[in-house]
Every structure is written in C-alpha cells, then in structure tokens.
Amino acid sequence: MKSKYMTTGVILVAVLAGGILFMRSRNGVSSLPAPETGQVLRAKGPADAPVQIIEYSDFECPACQKAQPVLDQILKDYPGKIRIIYHHFPLAGHRWAALAHQAAECMNEQGMFWPYHDRLYAEQEQWSKLPNPSETFLRYAVDLGVPVEIFADCMMSEKVRRRIIEEKSQGESLKVQSTPTFFIGDLRAVGHIELQAQGRKKIESILGPPLAAQAAAPAAIPSDSPAVAQTEEPAVAIPAS
Amino acid sequence: MGSVFVYAGFSKLLEPIENFRGIIAQYEVIPYIFVGPIAVMMPWIEFIGGALLIAGYLPRQTAMMLGFLSLGFLVVLGSSHLLLGNAPMNCGCFGENSWIKLSVRQVFLLDITNLAAGFYLYSKKDHLFSLDSVLKK
Numbered sequence: 001m002k003s004k005y006m007t008t009g010v011i012l013v014a015v016l017a018g019g020i021l022f023m024r025s026r027n028g029v030s031s032l033p034a035p036e037t038g039q040v041l042r043a044k045g046p047a048d049a050p051v052q053i054i055e056y057s058d059f060e061c062p063a064c065q066k067a068q069p070v071l072d073q074i075l076k077d078y079p080g081k082i083r084i085i086y087h088h089f090p091l092a093g094h095r096w097a098a099l100a101h102q103a104a105e106c107m108n109e110q111g112m113f114w115p116y117h118d119r120l121y122a123e124q125e126q127w128s129k130l131p132n133p134s135e136t137f138l139r140y141a142v143d144l145g146v147p148v149e150i151f152a153d154c155m156m157s158e159k160v161r162r163r164i165i166e167e168k169s170q171g172e173s174l175k176v177q178s179t180p181t182f183f184i185g186d187l188r189a190v191g192h193i194e195l196q197a198q199g200r201k202k203i204e205s206i207l208g209p210p211l212a213a214q215a216a217a218p219a220a221i222p223s224d225s226p227a228v229a230q231t232e233e234p235a236v237a238i239p240a241s
Numbered sequence: 242m243g244s245v246f247v248y249a250g251f252s253k254l255l256e257p258i259e260n261f262r263g264i265i266a267q268y269e270v271i272p273y274i275f276v277g278p279i280a281v282m283m284p285w286i287e288f289i290g291g292a293l294l295i296a297g298y299l300p301r302q303t304a305m306m307l308g309f310l311s312l313g314f315l316v317v318l319g320s321s322h323l324l325l326g327n328a329p330m331n332c333g334c335f336g337e338n339s340w341i342k343l344s345v346r347q348v349f350l351l352d353i354t355n356l357a358a359g360f361y362l363y364s365k366k367d368h369l370f371s372l373d374s375v376l377k378k
Binding site: 004005008009012013016017020023024027031063093175177178181188189190191193194197 | 251254255256257259260262263264266267269273285288289292293296298299342372376
C-alpha cells in the first residue's frame, strides 16, 4: 500500500508541477523593458548614462515614497552615471492616485515634473488623507509658478489621462503588479528594500563601488595621493524633461 | 481551504518571482537572508499543497501543513502590524490584477479560518470521497 501512495503522490506532483512549468513557458513569466533612448517623457540624469533605472511608481504608495531617498542616494553616489526614467503606475486601490498622476503629468507638460514629483512624495501623508486633494494639488502647482488656468485645464485633459493609462498598461504588459517596480538592465527589483539590496548590487556590478566608498577605502588610495583630497562630486544636474 | 491555497500559489507562479520577492522583503520582520528561498518555495508549497488537499491525498498531513503555513502568515502579519505599525497590503500585494483584494483585517480572518480548517481536517480520521479513501481500499 505504501508504494501505491508513493506512486500516486509522485504522479500528482509531477502533473501539477508540469502543468505550471508548461504554462510558464507558454506565457513567459518575466518580461524586461528595452532600454529607453531618444525622447523620454520623464527622465533625470544624462541621456548617455551607463545605467538606466526605469521606475514604475504610484504617488500614493508609501513604499514608493520610501524608495525616493534610496534613488537620491544612488544618484549622489554615482554622479552623472545614472538615468532615472519615471513611469506612471497609479494603483486602482489608491483613492487619489489617478488625480495625483494627472497633476504630475500636467506639471510635466510645464517642465516641472521633478519638483512636483518630490513634493507629492514629501507630502504624501497629508494629501492622501484629505477628503479631496484637488485644491492641494493646485496649490503645489501655483507654488511652482504654473498659472491656475493652465493647470486647471490640463487636469480636465482626456489626452493626459489616456497617456497615464497607456503607460500603466505598458507596465502591466511587463508584468508590473505592485509599486514601486524598478528595472535596472536585466534586473527587476520590486519595493524599496529590493532596490536598496539587489538594485545597488546590480549598479555596483556595472559601475563599481560608489566614489565615496572608494575614497574611504584606505588600501585602495595611498594617503599622499592627490585623489584623497577628492570629495564627493556635486549631484548631477537634473534636467526637467 | 485547498482552493484558497491553489489560487494563491497559482497566481504567484505565473508572475515573475521578483514580484513576490519584493512583497516578502517589505515584511521587515523576515530576515532578508530568507527572502529569496521563501519567494521560490512558498508558491509551489501553496499550489501543490492546496491541490493535494482538494484531491484528498494524505488529507490530514496536507491540512496540517497548510494550517501551520497559515499560522506562519498570522505570525508574520501580526508582528509586522504590531511591531512596525504597518503591513504591506496597500501596494498591490495580491497583484494589481487579482480579483481578490483584501484588507489587512480580511487577511487575518482568512488565515484564522484556514488555521481552524487545517486543524479540523487533521483531527478527522476519515475523509469520505477523498483519494485517500480510495488508496486505503
């Protein structure tokens, strides 16, 4: 009887595992985006940077907010060598995400995406709890010098809304399921902890250790070398696209 | 109970492993060293365990195993919620496209139900209409 059990168990597990492996091979479980060149909608860092980080993010997602300091640190550690490309991925479960992305895209049209992006994440906890953050979004825009009428018109724009939806669909076709999701070369890192752990490891494998770490390593640089005097380079200029 | 685990495992197995890995990593109570192995093994255990339970193959043992798995989920979820003040449930943790969208409270309830069901099935000596009852003949 024991062998009957064993045989049945092996057959069952083999059929189940085989079925899954077959479906995975047919559907293709892992998709990676092609490197983005040329005209990119929202990019930070030089176009010819050796490392490109493609980010799918949601302005109302707390984990996306936590990823921002990690990205900032990466930019500081590798000045001029990283390009971050932002993609909209407003999650359906977040009440004000669609509105926040529309506002950010409107600011993108005014060349103000990144400062607006920074403010949305910095003040996420406040606006996400409001009964309606429309006025807050308008205030952020006005603070950056965008005229009320232009911003208000754009907030009604179907074209802008469609652009965001298309971008989210593009993410879904890459099997982006949760935010933030980052693509760095052939690496997919989901969440700020994976960005910090796996993402940094990937970047280090391409660019080597960060400049600050190289300078801190006493064996690597002799103390009388002029390179010791080298301090951290200023952060890369951020062109608004 | 079996179908919940089959669906949970199936939906993860057809996605890139990094998606689930990233979600586990957000539970900061799990040491990072275990994140990779859990991400690889958990969906298979859920899917195969759930399917074996539905088929009624070694139902007591399978139910016990899935019950303990539910207990593990409760411990991780509870400690994340109590110690860190949050559980990563609000960023598409069940997959943005999944038709099941549960709040932290609902996940707690589901895990408690599964835990109770697991121990109930384990306590039962006979399982009618199960593969086990056929194999015993």
